[in-house]
Amino acid sequence: MLYSKTARAVAVAASKGVACSELMTYFYKSLCHHLDTIYDEDEVLLALAEQLGNFTMLVGGPEYVHCLLPPLESLATVEETVVRDKAVESLRKISQEHSPVDLEVHFEPLVKRLASGDWFTSRTSACGLFSVCYPRVSSTVKAEIRQHFRTLCSDDTPMVRRAAASKLGEFAKVLELDYVKSDIISLFTALASDEQDSVRLLAVEACVSIATLLPQEDLETLVMPTLRQAAEDKSWRVRYMVADKFSELQKAVGPEITKNDLVPAFQNLLKDCEAEVRAAAANKVKEFCENLPEDNREQIIMTHILPCVKELVSDTNQHVKSALASVIMGLSTILGKDNTIEHLLPLFLAQLKDECPEVRLNIISNLDCVNEVIGIRQLSQSLLPAIVELAEDAKWRVRLAIIEYMPLLAGQLGVEFFDEKLNTLCMAWLIDHVYAIREAATCNLMKLVEKFGAEWAQNTIVPKVLGMANDPNYLHRMTTLFCINALSEACGQEITTKQMLPVVLKMSNDQVANVRFNVAKSLQKIGPVLDSNALQTEVKPVLEKLATDTDMDVKYFAQEAISVLALA
């Protein structure tokens, strides 16, 4: 790190006077020396590889940028992947600063050297450099580049083939369409049937870019055989990749092929024998359905997709179910009210009763989609037991998650339902064992008041909150203060002054110092809501008394409140 920064400083100082190539030669020599000896720490090399990408101006501008190539070339051959990747990134960056002539004279030979290096690392790095120089070189050099890329795609080291496969899509994008058809397709086909699944799965990614580049009429013959094969690959990793990229693939191949090929393929993925694949496919259900051609979307979903979805609802694997639960509600907007009530509602209800809390939670967190279509009333009877159970889940993270959806639920279920069924839950969270839950519950109350208004707060929440001020547990007494902090603004001046303030002031005599200094903090917080009369006659004396408290913290926060409220 230090070294690269020093180097940068040297370069800045020298860039104006010294001939830059000389400087870089010196620099490169010392770099080689350091690579071998003291500074062979990968962290240092990483910093160096990154810095060199920003050196163009320091070596005298684009004219001299090529003198950065030798050090980056050595860095692009080291074993450590992060260093190599950074060096390639920097090389890509400075390739743009080369003039077309320099690119052919300096940059392209470097790419060639890397591509024919002995050790796999240099060939791996070369894969990332073809696409940046291809568009800007002459047609003879272009032919050479294509040849090099072809060679690397059939390299006998799987690491190199993986690197080539991962850059295939990117390289295809800069090639002329004819060459995409003649060169890229054969490479794509070969990589997609590689003996290593780690190579094959990268070809799936390239498939998206390639399919986008080709005209519709060529897709069937050039891409589809390979894609079909990938969707039924014997390795679950490849099938997972297909499932994971399904929406992109669907967009790339267009509606006709989707209807004929992708629908059955998707059905198979939803029924795959590996849970990982099913979960990845389940995640895509909504997106896939949304992007189906509108003319017979509903029919495809009802006859082909929905039966698979129904099976997934009772899958043996909880990740599959929870993946499905996170998107299934989205289908209701696509299918409309009647279908939702008839076909989807039973599924929602089944998932609301699922044994796995994550599944239930995912359903509840997406209620808004259903609300728009059929209204939440349809669900409310089943919703309640599910919510209650989640609210009492043993894992506090689950409880936390459900609290976060309370304001949304309250908004959709209405004030009446809320008061009747959910209010007790919200109050119970205030005395949870876990602080994070009590905190979230406080915040939740504030959001509810924002939704239902101050009057509702005064009748339902405030009395209960204030009642906790007499709780024997000081943590609960503090919760009262935290609630007041959160609610005062939403409740307005009157409630704050008349109901909350007396309680806060009274608590300044609490025997627990934590409560007392929180009184000071609360007063500071609600001060701006109060009128100046209350501040002067009621708040000020209490704070002044607290400022002489025996406890250091109480004093500190009381003094802070005094100065913030300008009561001194």
Added chain:
Amino acid sequence: MSAISASEKVDGFTRKSMRKAQKQRKSQGSSQYRTQSAPVELSPLPQLKDAPSTEQQDLFTQKLQQCCMLFDFLDSVTDLKSKEIKRATLNELVDFVSTNRGVLVESAYPEITNMISTNIFRALPPSENPDFDPEEDEPTLEASWPHMQLVYEFLLRFLENPDFQPSIAKRYIDQKFVLQLLELFDSEDPRERDFLKTILHRIYGKFLGLRAFIRKQINNIFLRFIYETEHFNGVAELLEILGSIINGFALPLKAEHKQFLMKVLIPLHTAKGLALFHAQLAYCVVQFLEKDPTLTEPVIRGLLKFWPKTCSQKEVMFLGEIEEILDVIEPTQFKKIQEPLFKQISKCVANPHFQVAERALYFWNNEYILSLIEENIDKVLPIMFSSLYRISKEHWNPTIVALVYNVLKTLMEMNCTLFDELTSSYKADRQREKKKEQERDELWKKLDELRLSNTALVQNNSHGLPSVQNNNNNNNSNNNNNVNEDRSADEAADNVDGKDPVEASESTPCAK
């Protein structure tokens, strides 16, 4: 969900081990992507030993084909009868190839390899436990092991059969076959990896044409493990095979082999799970050095480069490996690396982790190492001295202190004069250091004093201005100090005034 203990409810974080105990051990299906339809029921064939010799080959083939049927072992109730028939048949086949001579006719080879490939070659399923820690967690076991074990057994017996002819078999046991075999080494099931190890070893021994290929593929697996995935379950098994392969290398070593040592085996030391395969790895490294002692210097420099900086457990392993290397080192090679090596050892000796220090100090129990040190005492002692001397006074662990005393004693006996010189120069150094420290302390004290008087000045200034404003009504004074006094007096007065209303406001609610 209903039975949640109170403690669990209070403490959201249940202990990892508890959660694991609750989960019952699962065995795993072998992600066979079944394009074939549901298994057809098998019907038992007559016993091979009862068949007339003319029909025996035919029956053997039929039985091999029958064993290509795959069953779902996750479902423990289906196809029970057929599963039992296949198991019995496999047993019979194992018996048949291991006890009979002349049964491996040429036409049987493709049938045999086909049966084996169908049963064992499969994409390994995703791990049940995504953060599987091979050092702690129980491995997931292969569900279809009752059959698979017999198939592996059969493959082994097939390879070991005295009639086995590699020249015929190489058409079927080819590069593709080996590659698939190598991928299975990633299996989580240790029983499977153990079979694979023996089998690959046999194949390496019998198929000369595949040797270079096998080495290269192992090379690739290791590189992927080091630089890409950091995950492969069979590293230890592959290293074990390599250990005996290296043993058989011809001299002088080919460049390819040396590259493997420096670019693959040494970087393997950086792996997180080194503990799982360190013994095998160290064995391979030592094998190389026994073959070609000139590799000692680059190997030790490589180890020093990757020397663990924060992981004491790994450091102990590295020290163990260094001792193994020193056991076989040639004195000329020792001279080449003694300086950097003993610099590291002196750091280890002074390590606050007693296991690291102890492991390093154990070097002095090794007769051969002692003789090397004695020969080079003029180089080694100056490097080691200050660490040892300091530790003998300062280390928290009494065992280490006792060990260090012994080591110092041994070293003193080796060269008494040098030891005395170093002792006195060490003491002089310490004195100088102490003096320097004292000077530094005094300097800090001076600086502190400077700062104190400075901040006092700053505080006076900063308080001065607002207090002047606050005390507009008071008599102004030009003296800062006076203003300050005025202000504190003012505040005190405020406080006195303030007390009354507080008490008043409190007494009212109390009265109610």
